[in-house]
Amino acid sequence: MSTGTTEVSRWKLYMAGIAFTACVGFSFFGIKQCVPFADTLILLAYRYAAALIGVILFTAASKAIGTYPKREPGRPKKMLYMTAMFYMLFMILQILAMYFATSIEGAIVYAMVPIFAKIIGRIFLGERSTRLQNTFVVVTVAALIVLVILNATDIHLNVTGLIIMTISSIFMGCQNVSARYVRGVFSPIEITTCIAAGGFVIFYGAALVRALARHELTSLFEPLVHPQFVIWVSFLGIGCILLSAQFMSFMLAHMEIVQCTVFNSASTLVSIIAGALILGEPLYWYHYLCGALILAGVVGLTLAPAEEANSGKSLRDDM
Numbered sequence: 001m002s003t004g005t006t007e008v009s010r011w012k013l014y015m016a017g018i019a020f021t022a023c024v025g026f027s028f029f030g031i032k033q034c035v036p037f038a039d040t041l042i043l044l045a046y047r048y049a050a051a052l053i054g055v056i057l058f059t060a061a062s063k064a065i066g067t068y069p070k071r072e073p074g075r076p077k078k079m080l081y082m083t084a085m086f087y088m089l090f091m092i093l094q095i096l097a098m099y100f101a102t103s104i105e106g107a108i109v110y111a112m113v114p115i116f117a118k119i120i121g122r123i124f125l126g127e128r129s130t131r132l133q134n135t136f137v138v139v140t141v142a143a144l145i146v147l148v149i150l151n152a153t154d155i156h157l158n159v160t161g162l163i164i165m166t167i168s169s170i171f172m173g174c175q176n177v178s179a180r181y182v183r184g185v186f187s188p189i190e191i192t193t194c195i196a197a198g199g200f201v202i203f204y205g206a207a208l209v210r211a212l213a214r215h216e217l218t219s220l221f222e223p224l225v226h227p228q229f230v231i232w233v234s235f236l237g238i239g240c241i242l243l244s245a246q247f248m249s250f251m252l253a254h255m256e257i258v259q260c261t262v263f264n265s266a267s268t269l270v271s272i273i274a275g276a277l278i279l280g281e282p283l284y285w286y287h288y289l290c291g292a293l294i295l296a297g298v299v300g301l302t303l304a305p306a307e308e309a310n311s312g313k314s315l316r317d318d319m
């Protein structure tokens with residue numbers, strides 16, 4: 001592992017990866033608890049509202065105890081905004097794609113994010129990966145795609161949805177690369193703050209405009225009277241947006257892109273296991289086989305040796 005910045009404990013990075021995997025992996029359960037009370041747009045609006053509230057409280061507490069990172073003068077803020085913008089574009093196109101393609105098709109394309117990020121990182125940052133790392137990436141992505149296909153009940157090819165989902169996944173790869181590029185200049189909490197604020201403005205603004213256009217303003221606030229919705233949307237906002245973005249940004253500041261992005265694959269595995277344990281969904285032989293391969297790929301990739309030269313350039317190098 002090479003950091004390209006200050007050296008941090010490997011165990012802190014691994015714990016961040018495990019926490020990220022758990023947050024994202026359990027998001028499906030939280031969404032299932034919320035869908036009886038709100039549609040997709042309203043759910044997104046309140047997810048980002050919860051994330052923004054969490055960021056504000058976290059920032060206030062950090063500043064109060066003196067742990068909030070100091071801001072250096074003269075930093076190119078446009079790079080910070082671009083990093084957040086890539087995430088917003090990913091989310092918007094992912095939602096749009098679901099109107100054309102199934103969630104299964106989306107999961108298959110999303111599994112390719114580590115490969116997209118690796119290619120983009122190689123082109124723009126010069127970040128190289130070893131043959132051993134490449135092998136683990138292929139094993140992880142292939143096992144995840146096979147798992148999704150075998151677990152599917154309805155797969156049909158929709159070209160429009162496929163194209164939109166592919167572009168969405170490419171934007172996610174761009175976000176990973178951009179977050180890696182700004183390491184050491186912008187802190188993970190600054191990146192997370194931009195994502196939460198940008199998402200709130202876009203999605204809550206869209207939900208508000210729609211409600212006003214339909215003369216149904218009360219429909220925007222109606223879900224808030226249900227405690228179950230408030231609890232789970234808070235988890236989706238704070239756990240699945242704020243914390244997951246924070247963990248990923250932290251990892252990208254100290255680990256190669258290919259090592260970070262495969263944790264997304266592990267999160268899909270967590271979703272399936274959680275479905276079996278919590279919702280009683282069945283587990284078959286291919287769950288165990290593909291799950292073992294995914295875990296082997298993730299563990300192998302995080303432990304695979306890499307030279308310092310692999311870390312690629314950063315924004316600080318260009319300042």
